[in-house]
Amino acid sequence: MTRTRHSRRVRSPRRxxxxxxxxxxxxxxxxxACVSLCYxxxxxxxxxxxxxxxxxxxxxxxxTDQYGRDIxxxxxxxxxxxxxxxxxAVGIGMSLGVLxxxxxxxxxxxxxxxxxxxMDVIYAFPAILNAILLxxxxxxxxxxxMIAIGIHNVPIFxxxxxxxxxxxxxxxxxxxxxxxxxxxxxxxxxHILPNILSSLIVxxxxxxxxxxxxxxxxxxxxxxxxxxxxxxxxxxxEAQTFMRLAPGLAIFPGLAIAFSVLGLNLxxxxxxxxxxxxxxxxx
Amino acid sequence: xxxxxxxxxxxxxxxxxxxxLTYAQSLGGTLRVAVQGEPLGLxxxxxxxxxxxxxxxxxxxxxxxxxxxxGELTPLLATSYEIEEIEGxxxxxxxxxxxxxxxxxEPFTAHDVKYTFDSLLDPAIASPNAAPFSFLRxxxxxxxxxxxxxxxxxxxxxxxxxxxxxxxxIIPAGSDMxxxxxxxxxxxxxxxxxxxxxxxxxxxxxxxxWEEGSPYLDEVIVKFIPDxxxxxxxxxxxxxxxxxxxVSENALVLESxxxxxxxxxxMNTPQLLAINNARPPFDNVxxxxxxxxxxxxxxxxxxxxxxxxxxTPIGSHMSPLxxxxxxxxxxxxxxxxxxxxxxxxxxxxxxxxxxLYLPQPFEFHIRxxxxxxxxxxxxxxxxxxxxxxxxxxxxxxxxxWDYDLTVIGHDQGVEPAVNFTKPFERVQANGSSGYYFQYxxxxxxxxxxxxxxxxxxxxxxxxYAMVQTIIASDAMAVWIQDIPQFEGMRSEVMGYRQLxxxxxxxxxxxxxxx
Numbered sequence: 001m002t003r004t005r006h007s008r009r010v011r012s013p014r015r016x017x018x019x020x021x022x023x024x025x026x027x028x029x030x031x032x033a034c035v036s037l038c039y040x041x042x043x044x045x046x047x048x049x050x051x052x053x054x055x056x057x058x059x060x061x062x063x064t065d066q067y068g069r070d071i072x073x074x075x076x077x078x079x080x081x082x083x084x085x086x087x088x089a090v091g092i093g094m095s096l097g098v099l100x101x102x103x104x105x106x107x108x109x110x111x112x113x114x115x116x117x118x119m120d121v122i123y124a125f126p127a128i129l130n131a132i133l134l135x136x137x138x139x140x141x142x143x144x145x146m147i148a149i150g151i152h153n154v155p156i157f158x159x160x161x162x163x164x165x166x167x168x169x170x171x172x173x174x175x176x177x178x179x180x181x182x183x184x185x186x187x188x189x190x191h192i193l194p195n196i197l198s199s200l201i202v203x204x205x206x207x208x209x210x211x212x213x214x215x216x217x218x219x220x221x222x223x224x225x226x227x228x229x230x231x232x233x234x235x236x237x238e239a240q241t242f243m244r245l246a247p248g249l250a251i252f253p254g255l256a257i258a259f260s261v262l263g264l265n266l267x268x269x270x271x272x273x274x275x276x277x278x279x280x281x282x283x
Numbered sequence: 284x285x286x287x288x289x290x291x292x293x294x295x296x297x298x299x300x301x302x303x304l305t306y307a308q309s310l311g312g313t314l315r316v317a318v319q320g321e322p323l324g325l326x327x328x329x330x331x332x333x334x335x336x337x338x339x340x341x342x343x344x345x346x347x348x349x350x351x352x353x354g355e356l357t358p359l360l361a362t363s364y365e366i367e368e369i370e371g372x373x374x375x376x377x378x379x380x381x382x383x384x385x386x387x388x389e390p391f392t393a394h395d396v397k398y399t400f401d402s403l404l405d406p407a408i409a410s411p412n413a414a415p416f417s418f419l420r421x422x423x424x425x426x427x428x429x430x431x432x433x434x435x436x437x438x439x440x441x442x443x444x445x446x447x448x449x450x451x452x453i454i455p456a457g458s459d460m461x462x463x464x465x466x467x468x469x470x471x472x473x474x475x476x477x478x479x480x481x482x483x484x485x486x487x488x489x490x491x492x493w494e495e496g497s498p499y500l501d502e503v504i505v506k507f508i509p510d511x512x513x514x515x516x517x518x519x520x521x522x523x524x525x526x527x528x529x530v531s532e533n534a535l536v537l538e539s540x541x542x543x544x545x546x547x548x549x550m551n552t553p554q555l556l557a558i559n560n561a562r563p564p565f566d567n568v569x570x571x572x573x574x575x576x577x578x579x580x581x582x583x584x585x586x587x588x589x590x591x592x593x594x595t596p597i598g599s600h601m602s603p604l605x606x607x608x609x610x611x612x613x614x615x616x617x618x619x620x621x622x623x624x625x626x627x628x629x630x631x632x633x634x635x636x637x638x639l640y641l642p643q644p645f646e647f648h649i650r651x652x653x654x655x656x657x658x659x660x661x662x663x664x665x666x667x668x669x670x671x672x673x674x675x676x677x678x679x680x681x682x683x684w685d686y687d688l689t690v691i692g693h694d695q696g697v698e699p700a701v702n703f704t705k706p707f708e709r710v711q712a713n714g715s716s717g718y719y720f721q722y723x724x725x726x727x728x729x730x731x732x733x734x735x736x737x738x739x740x741x742x743x744x745x746x747y748a749m750v751q752t753i754i755a756s757d758a759m760a761v762w763i764q765d766i767p768q769f770e771g772m773r774s775e776v777m778g779y780r781q782l783x784x785x786x787x788x789x790x791x792x793x794x795x796x797x
Contacts, residue, residue: 047657049586067586067654140670222643227668228653241532241646 019270025263033079042070044077045228053246063248066238071248074230075256081142081231082212082260085224088146089211090204093153098200100154101161102188105169116162119155127152127210128217135223142215142231145224149214153207160203164196198275205268209261216257232257310499312794314776316525317514318787321507325478326463327452328403331411333785336449338505340786342486343386344452344469347377347396348445354606354697354783356446360391360453360470364442366738372420372435375442379428383493385455386474393430397422398456400432408460412450415701437736439743443698447784472498472790482507486789499778499793518543518771524794525772525779527787531589534769538590546770547593548781549604552692554597554648556639556655556761559686561721569629571758575615576622577662578655578761586654587647588767595765599751600693600706602765604783607699607747611755622662634663639688641668642676651763652690684719692766697783699747700735707731707754722759 013019041061051068054060062071104115122130127149134148135141165188168174177187216233218224225231232253239249318337324330327339341349347361358364361377368374383391400422403410418438423431434441445451455468467475470493473486484505488498506523508514514526515533519540526533537543556578564570584594595603598611626634637659641652649670656666666688671679680686695702708728709717716723727750734746754760770779778791 049582222670244536245532
């Protein structure tokens with residue numbers, strides 16, 4: 001009894017601290033991105049050299065960069081960039097990964113082996129190395145960075161899907177669906193996928209954070225977002241030379257990256273607590 | 284009296300000497316200087332690295348002539364020379380300084396000069412620095428202190444080569460080339476003591492130096508510190524007295540600290556917005572002039588150099604450090620309206636789309652490019668930026684000429700004939716330009732040929748002033764600034780002066796606290 005009550009308390013969204021904090025941070029980031037679509041305090045690209053390297057003031061809340069551009073406006077516009085990268089990279093990873101995972105799990109035999117070993121090969125490379133490799137082949141730019149990060153996500157979702165399917169395949173509801181004469185893909189689509197959706201969402205949230213970090217790293221290396229458009233990683237790179245003179249240039253974009261990743265990870269943790277079917281069974 | 288004998292060239296140097304006399308009691312001391320790059324060897328004839336040249340030339344090994352801080356040629360191991368035209372060539376006779384000895388105690392004579400140039404040009408030695416002297420036909424010893432060079436054709440730049448080229452530093456006759464790699468010997472103000480690769484190089488005062496009272500310092504320790512952040516920290520911590528060639532952001536840090544001072548100089552590298560003169564719409568001079576008017580050099584300097592006083596706007600393909608430079612900045616003042624007018628006249632009332640390629644990892648050029656793109660947008664030119672890795676830049680822009688616009692610096696020497704040969708005289712079989720500027724002008728080529736054969740300095744200055752005016756009025760490129768370099772040092776370090784060549788001149792430095 002006690003255990004049940006305890007579990008219920010933890011799994012109510014309103015009582016789950018990490019879910020709430022994460023959701024608030026992610027909500028704020030999404031809101032900032034939406035606002036920046038139609039309003040930023042200054043044009044984030046227009047230079048005003050005479051105002052360069054100013055410290056935070058009422059005119060420029062977070063100060064200005066080496067070209068006199070407003071840092072707040074640039075961070076706001078950088079939010080769009082980060083969200084876009086997260087959505088596209090997770091989208092690519094999830095759609096391809098789930099399809100491949102399902103295919104491997106249902107085919108078994110050599111198809112399964114071939115697909116999963118290919119996934120292992122991709123997964124064996126560290127995320128950034130993978131992305132650098134792909135960007136080197138495709139050429140630098142934000143679109144290619146998104147594709148590169150997306151491809152790195154594919155094996156993660158493929159493994160997750162395959163594992164979940166293998167477990168679910170022997171479940172009674174699946175066997176029941178088969179005995180009713182459903183085809184394999186219909187079973188996968190109608191019965192298995194909805195049951196593993198929650199783990200996919202949780203994983204998606206975490207990969208979203210990874211994608212934001214990867215984009216920042218790629219842009220820091222000059223391979224992601226191109227000049228003059230703002231990206232948090234690019235801003236960090238540019239700030240490096242001015243560290244001693246204007247630390248704000250590095251601190252604020254750095255905080256933006258740290259906050260969004262923290263928010264997404266908290267949200268992911270919270271969602272796992274709320275959605276994980278294994279835990280849900282205990283409620 | 285002795286002062287005028289020493290140099291007697293510019294007021295600047297006289298000022299330093301007066302300063303020097305004030306401290307006459309305390310001249311000397313040890314200077315520890317941090318440099319970024321380490322030489323691959325110390326033999327000026329065998330080693331191609333700029334770092335060898337930077338440390339050994341003038342300081343350890345001396346040439347026959349030298350450049351002053353003002354860029355003028357003055358005698359060094361030669362006291363005077365004569366130039367005569369002969370059939371098919373030119374004869375240069377040099378009268379050598381007497382009473383000069385090498386660091387190993389041997390006297391300096393004409394035999395040493397002949398041995399140096401014979402070694403430099405010896406195909407068996409295969410010096411990487413021999414090419415500029417390939418027009419030499421022979422070196423004769425007339426007597427112990429007179430030597431004669433015979434050269435093919437007329438080559439005015441020869442004297443400049445003697446004063447500034449790698450390999451022109453005189454070595455003792457009979458020297459072993461391999462031994463000089465690790466233990467250089469010359470007649471210079473400093474003698475070599477030791478080189479610990481990866482750490483430091485030590486030079487000590489040549490107490491038998493031919494110029495009395497020079498040098499001031501007793502000892503120089505050159506430390507090799509490749510990382511700018513580390514050398515700055517070393518200077519702040521007192522581990523070194525001076526940092527050679529620091530970035531402007533580090534210079535800003537020192538500027539606000541009374542224990543240190545910053546001397547801003549020039550890298551002798553004009554920075555420019557290079558234009559592909561053959562590619563539309565840039566084949567139209569009106570469009571190129573519009574670019575010139577659209578660009579605000581002072582804004583670029585403020586955005587790249589950190590302090591406006593540290594940057595110098597330029598208007599032609601040369602650094603103001605060069606005695607042949609003419610100031611043409613005023614030809615195109617910043618005037619966006621005029622730029623828009625010219626674009627309309629050229630048939631682009633709504634501007635056009637173009638791409639500016641920027642070379643990675645040169646942050647200085649990338650930053651310049653970002654500001655330029657912003658300024659071009661102002662006059663309606665939609666300029667997208669593309670950063671290329673250095674190798675890709677060389678391949679695509681410099682070798683294949685597949686570009687619209689780019690920002691880069693051109694590393695130069697003093698001699699204009701050398702600086703201008705590649706950009707303006709290289710032609711393809713069909714007569715069009717063979718250089719990435721893609722600018723071709725037959726009249727300019729004739730003028731440059733004349734410059735190369737003219738010995739009279741005043742006449743040469745007129746010729747190269749015309750050259751610079753022509754390329755500027757054709758708006759062949761938009762010249763932006765003379766890229767600055769910064770020497771950071773403790774405020775006790777005195778007497779630093781910059782030469783127009785890549786040599787760290789140690790002879791006049793001293794520590795004011797002795």
